[in-house]
Amino acid sequence: MMNLIDRYVADVGRRLPEQSRADIEKEIRSTLEDMLEDRSVSDERPIDENMTAEVLKEFGHPAKVAASYLPERYLIGPQLYPHFLKVVKISLVVALGVALIRMIVGIVQAGPEVGTIIESIVESFLSSGGIAISILGNVVLVFAVIEWALPNIKEEEKSEEWDPRSLPEITITPDTDKVSTADQIGTIIFTVIVMLVLNLYPQVIGIWFPRDGEWMSIPVFSEAFLRYLPWINILWTLEMTQALILLREGRWQPGTRWLSIVVDAVGLALTYAMLTGPSIIGITTANLQALGVPNPTMMVGLINAGVSIGLIVSFIVQAFEIIMTLYRLYFKGKKLETLLMLG
Amino acid sequence: MTNDMLENTVLELRRGVIVLAVLSQLGKEQYGYSLLKLLSEQGLEIDQGTLYPLLRRLEAQGLLQSVWKLEEARPRRYYVISPEGTQLLTRLKEEWNGIVVMMGAMLERSQS
Numbered sequence: 104m105m106n107l108i109d110r111y112v113a114d115v116g117r118r119l120p121e122q123s124r125a126d127i128e129k130e131i132r133s134t135l136e137d138m139l140e141d142r143s144v145s146d147e148r149p150i151d152e153n154m155t156a157e158v159l160k161e162f163g164h165p166a167k168v169a170a171s172y173l174p175e176r177y178l179i180g181p182q183l184y185p186h187f188l189k190v191v192k193i194s195l196v197v198a199l200g201v202a203l204i205r206m207i208v209g210i211v212q213a214g215p216e217v218g219t220i221i222e223s224i225v226e227s228f229l230s231s232g233g234i235a236i237s238i239l240g241n242v243v244l245v246f247a248v249i250e251w252a253l254p255n256i257k258e259e260e261k262s263e264e265w266d267p268r269s270l271p272e273i274t275i276t277p278d279t280d281k282v283s284t285a286d287q288i289g290t291i292i293f294t295v296i297v298m299l300v301l302n303l304y305p306q307v308i309g310i311w312f313p314r315d316g317e318w319m320s321i322p323v324f325s326e327a328f329l330r331y332l333p334w335i336n337i338l339w340t341l342e343m344t345q346a347l348i349l350l351r352e353g354r355w356q357p358g359t360r361w362l363s364i365v366v367d368a369v370g371l372a373l374t375y376a377m378l379t380g381p382s383i384i385g386i387t388t389a390n391l392q393a394l395g396v397p398n399p400t401m402m403v404g405l406i407n408a409g410v411s412i413g414l415i416v417s418f419i420v421q422a423f424e425i426i427m428t429l430y431r432l433y434f435k436g437k438k439l440e441t442l443l444m445l446g
Numbered sequence: 447m448t449n450d451m452l453e454n455t456v457l458e459l460r461r462g463v464i465v466l467a468v469l470s471q472l473g474k475e476q477y478g479y480s481l482l483k484l485l486s487e488q489g490l491e492i493d494q495g496t497l498y499p500l501l502r503r504l505e506a507q508g509l510l511q512s513v514w515k516l517e518e519a520r521p522r523r524y525y526v527i528s529p530e531g532t533q534l535l536t537r538l539k540e541e542w543n544g545i546v547v548m549m550g551a552m553l554e555r556s557q558s
C-alpha cells in the first residue's frame with residue numbers, strides 16, 4: 104500500500120519543477136498519510152491497498168494535483184492573444200491572395216491542356232497549404248518569444264496611467280459598400296462591345312491608311328495577344344457577372360468582394376503573362392516603314408515601352424485593388440459591426 | 447437555472463473568502479490536513495487542490511510562515527500567520543465587515 108503512495112507521489116513529482124519538487128512531494132506524502140490514518144479511524148478498519156486507492160482517488164489525478172501547484176503557463180497569454188489572432192488573420196489573407204495570383208499565373212502559363220491546368224491547381228493548393236502552415240508556425244514562434252522574453256511589454260498595457268482622452272475617436276466612414284448603377288451599366292455595355300469586336304472582328308483594330316485607292320491596315324495586336332483572348336474573355340465574363348450581381352444587390356457584399364478579388368487576380372495574372380511573354384503589339388518596323396513614318400525603329404521601341412508601362416501600372420493598380428478589397432472585407436466590416444452594436 | 451449554475455456561482459462566492467478564512471485560522475499553527483478539517487468543521491469545505499497550493503503561495507508572499515516538525519514518526523509542515531499576514535488580516539476583517547453591512551442593506555432594500 105505504501106507502494107501506491109510512492110508511485111502516486113513520484114507521478115505528481117515528475118510533473119513539477121525540480122526546485123520545488125522534493126518539498127511538494129514531502130508535503131503531499133505527509134497529507135496522504137494523515138488522510139489515510141484519519142480514514143482508518145473513522146471507518147474502524149486497518150489501512151489496506153483499497154483504502155489507499157480510495158484516498159488517492161479522492162486526492163485527485165496526479166496531473167491535476169501537479170497543475171494546482173504550478174502557475175498558469177501560456178505559450179501565448181491572454182494579453183497577447185488578440186494581437187496574435189489579428190496578425191495570423193492578416194498574414195493568412197495576404198498568403199491566400201498571393202497563392203491565388205500564383206495559381207492563376209500557373210494556369211495561364213500551363214497552357215490550354217486540361218491535364219496541365221489540373222496539375223497546376225493541385226500543385227498550387229499543396230504549396231499554399233505548406234506556406235500557410237509555415238506562416239502560422241512563424242507567427243506562433245514570434246509571439247511565444249514575445250510572451251516569454253518581454254513581460255514588461257504586457258505590463259505596460261495595463262498601466263494605470265492611461266488617459267481615457269487618448270481613446271480613439273469613433274469615425275463614421277463614408278458608405279463604401281454602395282454601388283453606382285450607372286458605373287455598372289457602363290461596365291457591362293463597354294465590355295460587351297469590346298468583347299464582340301475583339302472576338303468577331305480582331306482585324307478591325309489596326310492602323311488604317313489608303314494605298315493605291317484601297318484601304319489597308321496594320322494590325323495593332325500581335326498573334327501573341329490573340330492567344331490570350333480566351334483568358335481575356337473569361338476575365339470579362341467574370342467582370343460582367345460581377346456587374347450584374349452588383350446591379351441586382353445594389354451593395355457590395357462579402358461574396359461580390361471575393362468575386363472582385365478573383366477578377367483582379369485573373370487580371371493580375373494576365374497582365375503578368377503579357378508583361379513577361381512576347382510583345383502583344385503587332386506593329387513592326389517594316390509596317391511603319393511602308394507607311395512612310397520617319398524613324399520607325401524608334402517609334403516601335405516607344406510604342407512597346409508605352410505598352411509595357413501601361414501594363415506595369417495596370418498590374419500595380421490591380422494588386423492595390425486586391426489589397427484594398429481584402430482590407431474592406433476584414434476591417435471595414437468589423438468597424439461597421441461595432442458601430443451597429445454601439446448604436 | 448441549472449444546478450451547475452448555482453454550484454458554480456456559490457463556488458465563486460466562496461472562493462473570495464478563502465484567503466480571509468485561512469488567515470483567520472492560522473493564529474495557531476496548523477498543518478495542511480488539520481487546517482482543512484478545521485475549516486470543514488466550521489462549514490467551509492475547500493478542495494485540497496486549492497488549499498495546499500494556496501498555503502504555499504501565501505507563504506511565498508510572506509503572509510504565512512512554515513516549519514517542518516517530526517511528529518508520530520511523520521514529518522508535518524506547520525503553517526502559522528506571519529506579522530505581515532496579521533496586518534493584512536486586520537484590514538481584511540474590516541473589509542469583510544463592510545461588505546456584510548453593505549450587502550445586507552442592499553439586499554434588504556431590493557426586497558422592500
